[in-house]
Amino acid sequence: MPVTRKEVEDAVASARSKPERIQFLGALLERATGDEAVIVGGSAVEVYTSGRTSTMDIDVVMPRPRAVKAVESWGFVPSGRVWRRKDWGIDIDLVGPRFTGNRQKILVVETPYGPVRLAGIEDLLVKRLAELKHWPTAPGWRESLVTQIEILVSEYGDKMDEEYLAFIARRDDVLDILADFRRHARDRSRR
Amino acid sequence: MAINLDRGLVALFGSETRVSVLAVLASASRPLTGYRVAKIAGVQPIKAYAELRRLRAAGLVREAPPGWELSDPEVRRLVGSRVRIAWSEDWEAGARKRARRAEQIVAESSPWFDASRYTPNPVVAARYAKEIERPPEKGPSRKSR
Numbered sequence: 001m002p003v004t005r006k007e008v009e010d011a012v013a014s015a016r017s018k019p020e021r022i023q024f025l026g027a028l029l030e031r032a033t034g035d036e037a038v039i040v041g042g043s044a045v046e047v048y049t050s051g052r053t054s055t056m057d058i059d060v061v062m063p064r065p066r067a068v069k070a071v072e073s074w075g076f077v078p079s080g081r082v083w084r085r086k087d088w089g090i091d092i093d094l095v096g097p098r099f100t101g102n103r104q105k106i107l108v109v110e111t112p113y114g115p116v117r118l119a120g121i122e123d124l125l126v127k128r129l130a131e132l133k134h135w136p137t138a139p140g141w142r143e144s145l146v147t148q149i150e151i152l153v154s155e156y157g158d159k160m161d162e163e164y165l166a167f168i169a170r171r172d173d174v175l176d177i178l179a180d181f182r183r184h185a186r187d188r189s190r191r
Numbered sequence: 192m193a194i195n196l197d198r199g200l201v202a203l204f205g206s207e208t209r210v211s212v213l214a215v216l217a218s219a220s221r222p223l224t225g226y227r228v229a230k231i232a233g234v235q236p237i238k239a240y241a242e243l244r245r246l247r248a249a250g251l252v253r254e255a256p257p258g259w260e261l262s263d264p265e266v267r268r269l270v271g272s273r274v275r276i277a278w279s280e281d282w283e284a285g286a287r288k289r290a291r292r293a294e295q296i297v298a299e300s301s302p303w304f305d306a307s308r309y310t311p312n313p314v315v316a317a318r319y320a321k322e323i324e325r326p327p328e329k330g331p332s333r334k335s336r
Binding site: 016017019020023049050051052053056057079080081082091093100103104105106107108109110111112115116120127130131132133134135136137138141142146147150151154155159160161162172173176177180184188191 | 195197218230231233271272273274275276277278279282283285286287289290292293294296297299300303304306308309311312313315316318319322323326327328329330332333
């Protein structure tokens with residue numbers, strides 16, 4: 001179903017927060033293209049943390065051709081694989097068609113513009129743990145990752161699928177670091 | 192239906208509509224009307240109401256005027272961990288609380304984390320390389336060494 005530039009502008013203007021704006025744009029992309037769009041990466045974390053962690057762009061996993069047409073018609077201009085609307089301060093990164101997480105763990109949020117899909121909390125958490133443990137992260141970014149993980153563990157620790165979490169944490173060799181973050185969260189909640 | 196339903200849950204509860212209705216209630220932070228449950232689950236209201244009544248008779252949901260809620264915390268935990276579907280209004284309503292808790296976590300955070308305690312696994316690092324490496328248009332690299 002085509003979505004006009006005016007509809008997108010109205011949706012962006014009506015959003016009460018940046019995370020809500022991310023959700024509306026994800027839903028409109030899905031509606032405009034008819035393709036499943038999954039919000040991933042820092043933008044998904046921003047929604048889960050209600051804006052406490054911030055990202056520059058909205059990372060969307062979906063087939064590119066129809067998505068490119070849609071964002072172009074909404075006034076976004078390309079910069080590499082990122083599509084930018086400077087006046088809104090929004091970048092959309094059309095990551096590609098392949099979702100590497102588990103589809104069963106996706107959170108579907110029903111918005112006034114249709115459903116928007118967010119990558120599962122377990123996949124986001126383990127990816128951050130893996131980046132922290134196995135990747136040589138720059139100090140500033142490392143601090144940001146630690147904050148993201150602390151919030152995800154504290155806020156969603158009891159809402160995750162433990163079996164799946166254990167499976168991907170083992171696969172990605174992050175069981176030790178996950179246990180440390182959980183211990184730290186428990187200690188903090190006791191204080 | 193916009194959601195990918197867990198086949199195990201569908202087998203367990205016996206119907207996609209039933210699982211969808213349960214999933215919507217499991218993710219909700221407050222009672223929802225039958226109409227709202229139907230809208231979020233993407234099912235016809237008449238079917239949603241029929242399921243709600245059936246689930247009430249089984250003791251899994253209860254009426255909490257003006258809406259409905261799950262009455263069994265174990266079912267909430269089971270369904271909520273396997274099918275996730277929420278309503279943006281509900282999500283946004285809880286956003287302030289979540290943001291406040293997150294602020295608290297950040298404020299109380301001490302520099303406890305020590306990356307040198309862990310041994311990096313190059314195989315996992317290589318698997319994630321494509322996802323972690325940022326194209327130049329997305330800003331400076333986050334890699335240190």
